[in-house]
Amino acid sequence: MSRAAVLESTDEAVAGIEDGSTVLVGGFGLAGMPFDLIDALIRQGAKDLTIVSNNAGNGDVGLAALLAAGRVRKVVCSFPRQVDSYVFDALYREGKIELEVVPQGNLAERMRAAGAGIGAFYCPTAVGTPLAEGKEVRTIDGRDYLLEYPIKGDYALISAYRSDPMGNLVYRKTARNFGPVMATAATTTVVQVDEVVPLGGLDPEAVVTPSIYVDRVVPVETRHYTVQGAR
């Protein structure tokens, strides 16, 4: 993996994302959502995308805007239905989008496995539930587990707080969420950051995502949205 490129525009940052790509999109609700990269992806025009993200969009911004633009064929997520997920809800009810529901911890661990070179793993989550259908069950030391496969992305679009010119990343509070895991699990990892600090400006002991996982970094104006209360 060559060193990360620090780019000037989000349009450069999302260049090359092809139709039909699997794109891992960071964020838990709106915290950590890479709004600027998604807006650039909408301008870029790639379609038939499979989006892997915790939610399926909130309000009209970020992932919801990408869905509204008709670019997404399938959403793999843990929690689509929220008080403000009306864009997804309408597409789903009209049969215009596929949904694969994955328990939140499995979503994270399956991406972690992809990034860590694990072929598959046995996990106790969802045993005996409808989400176990079609999965191999293995009993280990008297407890049942399901065989879970990695989720790998062609691209990851994530948001971090600061980067250095190498692409080392630190995050801010619970906006960290899926970012560090997704960064490891995609062929090309694209990060929007609030700030690129000079080399040596990040404490190596405090780096959360080491630069080896990062391909493209683009600084953006800080932009936040707060939506109160999912159900």
Place this chain on the structure above:
Amino acid sequence: MTTDTTAAARSASASRAPSAVDHPLSMAEVAAVIARDIPAGAFVNLGIGRPTRIADHLPEELGVVLHTENGMLGMGPKAEGARIDPDLTNAGKVPVTELPGAAYFHHADSFAMMRGGHLDVCVLGAYQVSERGDLANWHTGEPGDIPAVGGAMDLAIGAKDVYVMMTLFTKSGAPKLVRQCTYPLTGIGCVSRVYTEVATFDLLPQGVHVRETYGITLDELRSRLDVELH
């Protein structure tokens, strides 16, 4: 727990179930009852919705550390006004605060600490709980209802003790503590205790034990539930 299951023995055992108060509890009072049972210094996850309110009844000196699955230990109360930070929310996406000693981590770590058995207690809401501790709380299964599981299945099998906080009956009066769940399951054999407005139940390998009642007699409870009570 006695193995004598004659009616007389059951009745004698039943009469010992403590009646804590003489009226059904409000859900705020249920939250207080649960808070009372959480051990000092425990690591605890409070599910979205009603269980969130338990935090209001945990005195600071108890030293309980709250986990939120979106990547934090040491979560503080809901943020208001100028303290609202869009980068700091709970699992319900509500802005919250951090307490001294808080720690942040990514999602795979957050669920590893859950699945790995490091959380002491998790409190979840439920549509139904079976007498064997099966939990149904993620999906009504009705046509047109969009399935959304979030962290419910991971939490159900993760914490050392999984408590449920719910009303014992639906609005139409149907019991929610049942022999067998009819709603789609979240986890099997995972619930150890059920807190409701009229009684608290321990789900033991031997069966359902009534821990406390609130404004209801055991006979009345028995008549309204289709599970055997010990």
